[in-house]
Amino acid sequence: MALVPQASISAADTAWMMTSTVLVLLMTLPGIALFYAGMVRRKNVLATMACVVAIAAVVSLTWFALGYSLAFTPGWPWLGGTGRFWFAGFDYLKDAGTLAVSHVAPNVPETVYAMFQLSFAIITTALVLGAFVERMRFSAVLWFALLWSVLVYAPIAHWVWEPGGWLAQMGALDFAGGSVVHVNAGVAGLVCAYALGRRRGYGREPFEPYNLAFTMAGASLLWVGWFGFNAGSAMAADGRAGLAMLVTHVAAAAGAASWMIAEWTVRRSPSLLGLCSGLVAGLVAITPAAGFVTPPSALAIGAIAGLACYWGATGLKRLLGADDSLDVFGVHGIGGIVGALLTGVFADKAISGASGNVLTQAIAVGGVAVYSAAGTAIVLFLVRALVGLRVDPDSEVQGLDLAQHREHIGG
Amino acid sequence: MDGHVMSESERIALAARLHVALRRKHGRVTDTEWMAVNAEYATEMVRFARAHAADTHDDELAAIALRLEQAMEPLARAARLEAAARLPDGSGRQPPPKYIGGLR
Numbered sequence: 001m002a003l004v005p006q007a008s009i010s011a012a013d014t015a016w017m018m019t020s021t022v023l024v025l026l027m028t029l030p031g032i033a034l035f036y037a038g039m040v041r042r043k044n045v046l047a048t049m050a051c052v053v054a055i056a057a058v059v060s061l062t063w064f065a066l067g068y069s070l071a072f073t074p075g076w077p078w079l080g081g082t083g084r085f086w087f088a089g090f091d092y093l094k095d096a097g098t099l100a101v102s103h104v105a106p107n108v109p110e111t112v113y114a115m116f117q118l119s120f121a122i123i124t125t126a127l128v129l130g131a132f133v134e135r136m137r138f139s140a141v142l143w144f145a146l147l148w149s150v151l152v153y154a155p156i157a158h159w160v161w162e163p164g165g166w167l168a169q170m171g172a173l174d175f176a177g178g179s180v181v182h183v184n185a186g187v188a189g190l191v192c193a194y195a196l197g198r199r200r201g202y203g204r205e206p207f208e209p210y211n212l213a214f215t216m217a218g219a220s221l222l223w224v225g226w227f228g229f230n231a232g233s234a235m236a237a238d239g240r241a242g243l244a245m246l247v248t249h250v251a252a253a254a255g256a257a258s259w260m261i262a263e264w265t266v267r268r269s270p271s272l273l274g275l276c277s278g279l280v281a282g283l284v285a286i287t288p289a290a291g292f293v294t295p296p297s298a299l300a301i302g303a304i305a306g307l308a309c310y311w312g313a314t315g316l317k318r319l320l321g322a323d324d325s326l327d328v329f330g331v332h333g334i335g336g337i338v339g340a341l342l343t344g345v346f347a348d349k350a351i352s353g354a355s356g357n358v359l360t361q362a363i364a365v366g367g368v369a370v371y372s373a374a375g376t377a378i379v380l381f382l383v384r385a386l387v388g389l390r391v392d393p394d395s396e397v398q399g400l401d402l403a404q405h406r407e408h409i410g411g
Numbered sequence: 412m413d414g415h416v417m418s419e420s421e422r423i424a425l426a427a428r429l430h431v432a433l434r435r436k437h438g439r440v441t442d443t444e445w446m447a448v449n450a451e452y453a454t455e456m457v458r459f460a461r462a463h464a465a466d467t468h469d470d471e472l473a474a475i476a477l478r479l480e481q482a483m484e485p486l487a488r489a490a491r492l493e494a495a496a497r498l499p500d501g502s503g504r505q506p507p508p509k510y511i512g513g514l515r
Contacts, residue, residue: 318513
C-alpha cells in the first residue's frame with residue numbers, strides 16, 4: 001500500500017495483468033452465464049442469465065466498497081484492514097509522477113491488481129448460483145451476493161493470498177484459488193442446496209437441459225479464460241506464467257479425457273456434457289497447483305480430477321441427497337479438494353522454491369470448508385429474514401423467467 | 412401439414428386407401444391395420460408406393476403415399492427417439508432415464 005514512481009511499474013506485467021483480468025471476466029460474462037443457462041430448463045434460462053449479470057454488478061460494488069480492503073490490505077491473520085474502504089487510495093498522480101501499488105503485486109498499478117482480484121470475487125460468487133438455480137428469489141440472490149462476497153469470500157481470500165493471512169503464514173499453497181474459489185464455492189453451494197430444499201419434481205421428473213450447445217460454448221470460454229485465471233496469478237509476464245498456462249491446458253485436456261473414459265465405460269456413451277464437465281474438473285484441480293507443478297504432474301492432477309468429479313456429480317451426489325442443481329459441489333468442491341491436496345503431493349521446489357505438504361494443504365481445505373459452510377449458513381439466515389429465499393410454488397412451476405422477470409425466450 | 416395430429420381411425424382410413432390403391436394398381440396385398448400403427452411398416456409401404464407411382468407416373472398414388480407419410484410422422488418420430496435412447500452397444504438395453512435426479 002504505497003505510492004511509487006510511475007517508472008517503477010513494469011509495462012509488460014501490467015499489460016499481461018490487464019489482459020488476464022479481461023480473460024477472467026469473460027469466464028463469467030458470458031462464460032458462466034452460458035454454461036449454467038444451457039443446463040437449466042427452458043423456463044429458467046433468462047432468470048439464470050439475469051442472476052449472473054446481477055451478481056457481477058453487485059460484487060463489483062461491494063468489492064471496491066469493502067471486499068478488496070478486507071481481503072488484500074494488511075490487518076490481522078483473519079481479516080485485512082480498512083485502508084481501501086469506499087474506493088479510497090487508488091491514486092494516480094500525474095504531476096507527482098506516482099501511483100498506488102499493492103504490496104502483494106508491486107510491479108503493477110494497484111488499480112489493475114484490484115480489478116484482477118475483482119474478477120475472481122465475481123466468478124466465485126457466480127459459481128455458487130449453480131446450486132440454487134430455478135428456485136431462489138431474484139431479490140434473495142442480490143442480497144446473497146452482497147453479503148457473501150464481503151462476509152465469506154473476502155476473509156478467505158485474505159487468509160490465503162495476503163502474506164499476513166493465517167493460511168499463507170502456515171505455508172498453504174494455492175496459486176490461483178483452488179481453496180479460495182472452488183472449495184469455497186462448492187461448499188457454499190452445497191449449504192445453499194440443503195437450505196433451499198429440492199426443486200419441485202426433483203427425482204421424479206426429468207429436468208431436461210434447455211440447450212447443451214450453450215453449455216459447450218460456456219465451457220469453451222472457461223477453458224480459454226482460465227489462462228488468465230492461472231497464468232495471470234503469476235502477477236507477471238514471465239516464465240512461471242508460461243508454465244502455469246501450459247499445465248492449465250494439459251490438466252483440462254486430461255480431465256476431459258478421463259471423465260469421458262469413465263462415462264463411456266459406465267454409461268456406454270460419452271456425452272458432450274461429460275466432456276465439458278471433465279475439462280472444467282481438470283481446470284479446477286490444476287488451479288491451486290498451476291505455479292508449482294510440472295506438466296507430467298498436471299496430467300496426473302487433471303486425470304485424477306476428471307474421475308473424482310465424475311463420481312462427485314453422480315455417486316456422491318446421490319449419497320448427499322441435496323438438489324445441488326448444476327453440481328457445484330460435485331465439480332468445483334471435489335475438484336478443488338483434489339487439486340489442493342495433490343498440490344501438496346506434486347509441488348516441485350525447483351519451480352517456485354516452495355515444497356508442498358499434504359497435511360498443510362488439508363488444514364487449509366478444512367479451514368476454508370468449515371468457514372465457508374458456517375458463513376454461508378449465516379448469510380442465508382440473514383437473507384431469509386430480509387426477503388425470503390425461495391419463490392412460491394406457482395412461480396416455480398411457471399418458471400422464473402416469467403415469474404421473476406416477466407420475460408421469456410421467443411420461438 | 413396444418414399441425415393437426417391424426418387419430419388412429421384417420422390413419423386406418425388412409426392406410427386403407429393405400430391398401431386399395433396398391434391392390435388395384437400393382438396387385439400388392441398389404442396389412443391395413445398394421446400399416447396404421449407401425450411406423451416402420453408404413454414407411455416401407457410408402458417407399459414401395461412411391462417407387463411404383465414414379466414408374467407409372469401415377470400422381471394419385473403418390474399423393475396417397477404422401478398423406479399416409481404425414482399422418483404417420485408422430486409415430487415415426489417416437490420410434491426414432493426410442494431407437495436413439497437405446498444404448499449404443501448393440502445390446503438393445505435401455506439406459507437409466509436421463510435427467511431425473513441429476514444432470515450427469
